Amino acid sequence: METGDRKTAKFKWLNSTVLGIGVASLFSDWAHEIATTVLPSFLATMGVAAMWLGIIEGVADGLSSFAKLASGYYTDKLRRRKPVAVIGYIVTALGTASFGLATAAWHILIARSVAWLGRGVRTPVRKALLSAAVTPETYGRAFGFERMMDTIGAIVGPASAFILLQMLNFHYPSLFALTLIPGILAALAIAFLVKETDRKPVSYSSFFQGAKMLPGKFRKFLGAVFLFGMGDFAPSLLILLAVSSLKEVMPTERAAAYATGLYLFRNVMYATFSMIAGNLADRFKKNVLLSLGYGLGAAMALMVIVFPLNLTTLIIVFALSGIYVATEEPLEDSFCAELVEKSNHGMAFGTLATINGVGDFFSSMIVGALWTGLGQQIAFSYTAILFIAGALLVLTIKPETKVQQV
Secondary structure, eight states: OOHHHHHHHHTTOSOHHHHHHHHHHHHHHHHHHHHHHHHHHHHHHHTOOTHHHHHHHHHHHHHHHHHHHHHHHHHTTSSOOHHHHHHHHHHHHHHHHGGGGOSSHHHHHHHHHHHHHHHHHHHHHHHHHHHHTSOGGGHHHHHHHHHHHHHHHHHHHHHHHHHHHHHTTTOHHHHHHHTHHHHHHHHHHHHHHOOOOOOOOOOOSSHHHHHHTSOHHHHHHHHHHHHHHTTOOOTHHHHHHHHHHHTTTSOHHHHHHHHHHHHHHHHHHHHHHHHHHHHHHTTSOHHHHHHHHHHHHHHHHHHHHHSOOOHHHHHHHHHHHHHHHHHHHHHHHHHHHHHSOGGGHHHHHHHHHHHHHHHHHHHHHHHHHHHHHHOHHHHHHHHHHHHHHHHHHHHTOOOSSOOOOO
């Protein structure tokens, strides 16, 4: 691309492909957030033990992580990646809708696993398509836009689940069937809006050869991501923190309502700051901004340790939670794209997603166990230490190119 064309492209980053991927993220998250919101109560109607929810989510997340790694490796060897993404979105939509056919917990386990396999397959492909559609100077805005759209879906999904379930007289199979609409719309957005031309495949002789082709700086980056991820617990633990703190001064039902409102506020902050973080990523060094995002996570954990957990403190804690995730996610993706050649982006994004998945799998269990066994302060101290370690390590990774001012 000529210099003049490149400068023009900086201001045209919101092209058909970026828009299509953003719309797909919104609709897909809308669909599976509906299912996720009502899944605990649906399992309760079957009379199954709460343990099953942990088994379902753990197995599905594990399979998804494996699929991300395999998909990233495989799709670098293809001339066109888009068909794989379309299939992944369709599989996720069908798997989620099939919850309505379940009459036992193991049926849900199979359906969720199928849906999350599709999600795992499409994730590195979507990110590779997105990075291929823009110039390196606009990676931040493109990934920030995608995260913003995804989070809007995460806000609309639970809200629509609450409304639709009452309209359907709590008939769960009908609600799950309705998730097909946004789920298939997501696949159609990829099929018709995302533009892709033939690319030169990378001829890895093996997975391990592909991994060796990833640069040393990227492997160091993965180390920082892993440190951070091992402390990055699920937001459901923040909801538990809010309920357990507020029920000391108000009825449990009211505390639960406040906690739900705080979680919604957290997601609004997440959606708002994703685009801001993406814009900043195109103007400043990505390693510094990512370190700042990890640092905001540490500040959130330290607030839980140091300050009394009244409503004011919890509002700040949930706000910081939304802002640090809004900073971390687009910065990790855009920094990954900057550190690795575009021809290897499938492998790079698949590996990054797998590292994040491993962190997600272990972090909540470790934080929950520390909380139960040694207390809340020890649990959040563990989180703060790992967040700070990740922030310091990512600061030592110098970007490959100097980001131009735009």
